[in-house]
Each structure stands twice: as structure tokens, then as C-alpha cells.
Amino acid sequence: MTGGQLAWGQRPRCVSILVDNPSWVLPYAERLRDVLVQAGDDALLVMRQEDVRSGGIAFFLGCLRLTRPEIIARNFRNLVIHAGDLPRDKGFSPWTWSILRGQNRVPVCLLEAAQAVDSGDIVYKEWIEFDGHELVDEIRDRIGNAHVDLCARFMSEPSPLPGVPQSGEPTLLRRRGPEDSRIDPTLPLAEQFDLLRVVDNERYPAFFEHRGHRYMLTIRKSEPKS
Numbered sequence: 001m002t003g004g005q006l007a008w009g010q011r012p013r014c015v016s017i018l019v020d021n022p023s024w025v026l027p028y029a030e031r032l033r034d035v036l037v038q039a040g041d042d043a044l045l046v047m048r049q050e051d052v053r054s055g056g057i058a059f060f061l062g063c064l065r066l067t068r069p070e071i072i073a074r075n076f077r078n079l080v081i082h083a084g085d086l087p088r089d090k091g092f093s094p095w096t097w098s099i100l101r102g103q104n105r106v107p108v109c110l111l112e113a114a115q116a117v118d119s120g121d122i123v124y125k126e127w128i129e130f131d132g133h134e135l136v137d138e139i140r141d142r143i144g145n146a147h148v149d150l151c152a153r154f155m156s157e158p159s160p161l162p163g164v165p166q167s168g169e170p171t172l173l174r175r176r177g178p179e180d181s182r183i184d185p186t187l188p189l190a191e192q193f194d195l196l197r198v199v200d201n202e203r204y205p206a207f208f209e210h211r212g213h214r215y216m217l218t219i220r221k222s223e224p225k226s
Helices: 024-038 094-100 136-156 189-198
Strands: 014-016 042-048 057-060 076-080 105-112 122-129 206-210 212-217
Touching: 014 024, 024 042, 024 136, 094 105, 094 136, 094 189, 094 206, 105 136, 122 136, 122 212
Parallel strands: 014 042, 014 057, 057 076
Antiparallel strands: 076 105, 105 122, 206 212
């Protein structure tokens, strides 16, 4: 067992929360830290693997880098959030790819960190239902809240729950880039609405090319009529 033994019922427990990039997940990681501190635990949010502490629990949220074995060895349990229906949809941006496939039911998993990407035992799997009109900020908010809820739920268990091994045929998703936000001006917007739902207006906005020029699109909901 990594990280030695942990007196589960004794607070404060040492908890590290790692977000290794300026991810949209960061505000939810901050909220998770606050929730755990309010519950009596010693929770710390860090941005580098080297700053993960020893002797407790580590949560890895929105991380882009695989965690090194010596970091995993520091703690009793090491847990990851992944919004894909594992073992399918391992890798990058799983909920984005789900929305682009026309799916409005998205799983969020809490699983053990492992050296092979997104391959650890699954502790919880929670499904989020969307209506099909939500844009990226609304989708992120639901999934980010699930990050907080699942991690806090794990910490509130009377004893640390084990995970269940994954079963089924795995698939691996590639990392998305700016070119994935390209709109086809010859197609109706209705056919491309799911792509518009997942673009980030600031970091990777939708765009199209027409008559020798590139045009950027932003999408937001109008204020509801009073």
C-alpha cells in the first residue's frame, strides 16, 4: 500500500489537491479545499507535483501530466477525476467528445491514479444529464461541481472505499487543438450546434474561413426576456 497507513477516522487528515495547469477546474479545486478544511481536514491546493505532501490523500484534478511513481508513493490513496465512461474515452477532453457525439448523458468517475492513463480502479461513477442547450460554462459548472461532490463524498465515508477494476474495451481520445473549433460555413448552424456548445470563446473560439479571410465567432446565451 502506498504512503503508509492512515488513521482514517482521525482529523485533521493531510489532503493534497493538485491542478498542474491553469485549468477551468481550478475554482472547483479551490472550493473542494475549502469544503474539506471546513470538515476538519488539512487540505492544501498545489500546482506542482513536487508540492504534493506525504502521508494522506492526494486528489489530481484536471491534470495534463502523468503523476510520477515517487509522487504516488507519498500517499495512502491517490485519486483522479475523469469525465468519461471508462474504460472507453480515456485521455483528453472526454466530456467534450461525448457532447460532440450528440450525447447529453455524461459520466464523471473518481478512480485510483495509475501509471497507465485513466486505467485505475473506479471508486464512484456519477451520471450528469444535460438538456442539449447548455454552453461550455454551464457544462463545466455541472462537471466541476461533480468534482467537488465526489471527492468530498469519498472523504466523508466511514472507511476509505476500494475501487472496482475497469472492464471492457478501452479507447483513447486525442488532445483537442484550435483547429477543432473550425465551423463549416456551408453547413447549417443547427448541424454544428454541439461544436458551438463546447468551444471556449477566449481560449479556442469557433472560426470559419470565407473569401480568403478567417472570421472568429463567439457564442453566448441572450438574457431571458422579462
